[in-house]
Amino acid sequence: METQEKLVALADRMIRMQGYNAFSYKDLSGPMHIKNAAVHYYYPTKANLGVAVIDQTIREINQSKQRWADLPVDQQLEQFAQLYARDHEAELVCLMGSLAPDYRTLPETMQAKVQQMGEEILDWLTDCITKGREQGLFHFKGDPYDRALLVISTLLSALLLARVLGGDTFQRMYRQLLADIMV
Amino acid sequence: METQEKLVALADRMIRMQGYNAFSYKDLSGPMHIKNAAVHYYYPTKANLGVAVIDQTIREINQSKQRWADLPVDQQLEQFAQLYARDHEAELVCLMGSLAPDYRTLPETMQAKVQQMGEEILDWLTDCITKGREQGLFHFKGDPYDRALLVISTLLSALLLARVLGGDTFQRMYRQLLADIMV
DNA sequence: GTCTATACCTTGATAGAC
């Protein structure tokens, strides 16, 4: 992996471990065994780095969508949920869960990207849930878009609450979420 | 209101507007028209201030519980949800939603308080939901504690997602949450 | 690409006068 890619991967990790405002160039240059200035060579400003992290996440999400395209939608939803389960095992929150509270402090370039990421995830989820109900795989009341909001909301805050409450908080929420919607 | 109380109120606002790591003593001393050092007189360290904010929130929650004690539990739940609606109108996230992502960067004294706050809210909610089902006011599948986790999760992330997605995101989630559990 | 060196700012915090 190239230095540039490693930097984005590390920055992603730091943002989701500590938050955007709590990590510094030192947290990247240290583990990479390079100097502060070398990081600035690839990403002149911290905002550049932040945008790169979100862009990378958007790309990964789109790749997942494509990979799952031929699966039944209930399995697609489960695959999606398992992305969060993996984050939980790595003791990371999701990017949205990390950046949303800090939204007002982010440079505009990052704000726009966070918004785009949220919309793309929601569009896909809404589509998935709509199909699932049509096909009799899911059962729920109300608008599919609203249900998609609740699904992402549960996964996002399961990661947040698990951090504070520990124990089996994540597993409980994960299980209940799927039990609620699966037929 | 005394200076000390005003400082806690302002710090609370800053934490929920910008995040714990993104606000400084200047953000308090400026609007209060006092100097940096005067803030340190009341709260020598930033951690002291953080603990005071969480303690204050815990007290407020307990006061609300007592105030609602004689209401039917479905109305208690609605009152609880309306606390978040008020936060949304003020463009604030809840304290848990702000501090959970930064949890790993917080001093231990604050971590303990955040955990205590979460447990107290959950205990109350679990109790409320248990009674509501017994009385036929609520309808839901699964364990009341798990349901309580999903309720707080929805309200917390409704505030977070509304910040990014705007529009009627909060209202949609708020409505769907209550529709899901109310008979 | 990576380094040294450095400029510049903000931050949390303290000492001591009033």
Place this chain on the structure above:
DNA sequence: GTCTATCAAGGTATAGAC
């Protein structure tokens, strides 16, 4: 209780050598 003055530390960022 609030001030002035000051501090050390850490942050982002840049210039220029190699």
